[in-house]
Amino acid sequence: MSTSIARTPQKQIVILGGGFAGVYTAMYLEKIFRRHPDVEITLINNANYFVFQPMLPEVISGSIEIQHVINPIRRLCPRTNLHMREVQAIDLDRKVVTTSPGFRPTLQRIEYDHLVIGLGTVMNFSRMPGLQQHALQFKNIGDALHLRNHIIHVLEEADIEKDEDLRRSQLTFIVAGGGFSGVETAAELNDFVRAAARHYRHLDPNEVRVVLLHSGDRILPELSYDVGVFAYRLLQKRGVHIRFNTRLAGATAEGAILETGEKMPAKTLVATVPAGPHPLIAGLPCQKVQGRILVNDRFEVPDYPGVWALGDCAWIPDSCEGGSCPPTAQYAVREAKCVARNIAASMNGGELKRFRFSSIGMSAALGHRSAVAEILGVKIWGILAWFIWRTIYWAKLPGIERKLRVGVDWFLDLILPPDIVQIKTARSRTLNQEHFGPGEIVFREGDHGDRVYLIVKGEVDVVQESGGRPQILARLCAGECFGEMALLTDAPRNATIRAVGDVDVLSVYREDFQTLLMHLPGLRQIFNNLMTQRKRGAAD
Numbered sequence: 080m081s082t083s084i085a086r087t088p089q090k091q092i093v094i095l096g097g098g099f100a101g102v103y104t105a106m107y108l109e110k111i112f113r114r115h116p117d118v119e120i121t122l123i124n125n126a127n128y129f130v131f132q133p134m135l136p137e138v139i140s141g142s143i144e145i146q147h148v149i150n151p152i153r154r155l156c157p158r159t160n161l162h163m164r165e166v167q168a169i170d171l172d173r174k175v176v177t178t179s180p181g182f183r184p185t186l187q188r189i190e191y192d193h194l195v196i197g198l199g200t201v202m203n204f205s206r207m208p209g210l211q212q213h214a215l216q217f218k219n220i221g222d223a224l225h226l227r228n229h230i231i232h233v234l235e236e237a238d239i240e241k242d243e244d245l246r247r248s249q250l251t252f253i254v255a256g257g258g259f260s261g262v263e264t265a266a267e268l269n270d271f272v273r274a275a276a277r278h279y280r281h282l283d284p285n286e287v288r289v290v291l292l293h294s295g296d297r298i299l300p301e302l303s304y305d306v307g308v309f310a311y312r313l314l315q316k317r318g319v320h321i322r323f324n325t326r327l328a329g330a331t332a333e334g335a336i337l338e339t340g341e342k343m344p345a346k347t348l349v350a351t352v353p354a355g356p357h358p359l360i361a362g363l364p365c366q367k368v369q370g371r372i373l374v375n376d377r378f379e380v381p382d383y384p385g386v387w388a389l390g391d392c393a394w395i396p397d398s399c400e401g402g403s404c405p406p407t408a409q410y411a412v413r414e415a416k417c418v419a420r421n422i423a424a425s426m427n428g429g430e431l432k433r434f435r436f437s438s439i440g441m442s443a444a445l446g447h448r449s450a451v452a453e454i455l456g457v458k459i460w461g462i463l464a465w466f467i468w469r470t471i472y473w474a475k476l477p478g479i480e481r482k483l484r485v486g487v488d489w490f491l492d493l494i495l496p497p498d499i500v501q502i503k504t505a506r507s508r509t510l511n512q513e514h515f516g517p518g519e520i521v522f523r524e525g526d527h528g529d530r531v532y533l534i535v536k537g538e539v540d541v542v543q544e545s546g547g548r549p550q551i552l553a554r555l556c557a558g559e560c561f562g563e564m565a566l567l568t569d570a571p572r573n574a575t576i577r578a579v580g581d582v583d584v585l586s587v588y589r590e591d592f593q594t595l596l597m598h599l600p601g602l603r604q605i606f607n608n609l610m611t612q613r614k615r616g617a618a619d
């Protein structure tokens with residue numbers, strides 16, 4: 080079942096994605112349409128916050144508190160309707176976006192007049208065996224927290240480990256990717272691990288090995304040759320071992336596997352490459368280049384009037400440098416301004432603006448109060464570059480309150496030792512436990528099938544509407560499962576499940592259930608048999 084938010088006389092602008100592209104578009108649209116109550120702006124993002132990614136590497140070391148690099152979207156865009164949901168489908172022909180179920184398992188359909196696609200990219204580990212299972216990615220706030228916790232965990236283990244080989248692999252940290260995020264991650268990680276190791280009685284910081292793998296022959300290829308060489312020498316001096324012309328090919332529980340077949344034992348592998356196309360975008364009928372939506376220099380998606388795309392997920396012609404605009408925050412923010420203006424112009428019958436932007440400069444933090452930067456062609460490195468890096472990003476961080484918090488974090492980081500507390504966050508999403516009271520509904524007929532259930536305690540009734548009257552088809556008790564039919568047939572729920580008394584259930588989410596079906600021989604057959612049996616029972 081799905082609920083619909085139909086088009087009203089108001090103009091509906093729907094933005095997908097709450098990163099730099101989506102949030103800044105909403106902010107600019109709010110400014111343009113502040114006196115236009117007839118224009119409704121809706122932003123759909125799977126979190127209710129915006130992540131300031133350039134500062135993310137500093138979360139690893141704890142020099143910035145995790146919640147200070149994020150900003151509540153509601154505060155940044157107070158006039159925008161925020162739907163904290165997963166976008167599940169985009170129908171460009173019908174002009175409808177479908178979002179995931181919330182508490183109630185119903186999909187929501189949102190109609191639009193203008194659609195702005197800013198969904199970014201996803202890590203694509205599919206071509207490298209084992210990366211999905213064993214590599215840590217570094218893109219959002221959860222990744223940063225997970226990586227920090229993981230690093231502390233291996234340090235705790237290494238401190239009490241007697242097996243020398245295992246201990247060596249626990250103290251080896253591999254980062255793959257010598258671009259901006261790989262270099263900054265390796266630098267922060269190196270600083271943090273070496274400083275933290277001093278607080279463990281049986282660890283010597285000299286035992287720590289941080290390795291940066293890079294497929295090219297110099298790191299930070301986006302910057303000039305001598306700036307890259309400076310970064311290389313500095314990281315090398317700080318103990319980061321950089322391996323050039325080295326490609327990661329896969330991973331196992333024991334460590335990284337290189338293209339040459341060489342195995343590098345390690346318990347930590349961070350992969351900052353490769354970002355792949357977003358699966359939703361891969362399924363769109365519009366034209367794409369390298370998995371990104373092809374747009375013209377006004378951000379219009381050809382053949383789909385009213386659809387716009389920007390940011391990392393779009394292939395935007397770069398009229399200054401040729402090729403396409405680079406996938407950076409610096410560009411996404413400028414693109415957002417142009418998209419907002421062009422939407423307004425297209426509503427008012429005005430002329431659309433062509434996007435022209437030439438990068439002001441780039442910088443990369445190298446940890447330990449050091450950075451490299453190239454601003455308006457001037458090359459800067461060392462503490463001056465670090466100071467400029469911090470000033471620029473601090474100024475760009477949205478919201479005065481976040482600026483204050485980050486400023487305080489940086490000050491405390493100068494005088495306090497590293498925080499080595501591991502925040503235990505693990506809460507399995509694979510298996511959920513729920514309790515229902517007498518008469519409560521687990522799900523309703525027509526709902527979206529999002530999981531399969533196993534009764535641990537109590538009983539439930541399977542109820543179906545027949546001629547407008549509810550009819551009890553069956554009563555299920557502890558040890559029996561339900562909800563499998565909608566998942567196996569990809570159809571809405573065909574019955575309502577109602578708790579008879581107090582009921583405890585375990586539930587497995589759709590994706591995990593599909594994984595089990597794929598890998599557990601015979602399981603699909605068992606469920607198919609159960610489904611046939613139940614269908615027969617219902618028909619009798």
Ligand SMILES: Cc1cc2nc3c(=O)[nH]c(=O)nc-3n(C[C@H](O)[C@H](O)[C@H](O)COP(=O)(O)OP(=O)(O)OC[C@H]3O[C@@H](n4cnc5c(N)ncnc54)[C@H](O)[C@@H]3O)c2cc1C
Nearest residue numbers: 096098099100125132133165166199390391406407408409
């Ligand atoms: C560690 C790191 C450091 C970086 N440092 C810099 C830097 O110093 N300077 C610079 O210019 N750039 C930097 N970048 C690059 C920059 O952050 C990106 O170019 C920028 O974030 C792109 O913005 P975007 O909005 O296009 O995509 P994203 O920021 O990826 O935003 C996409 C949004 O869409 C949401 N989303 C995706 N799928 C769905 C779905 N199905 N349903 C609902 N929501 C969904 C995501 O959760 C996300 O919020 C860095 C990137 C990283 C990872």
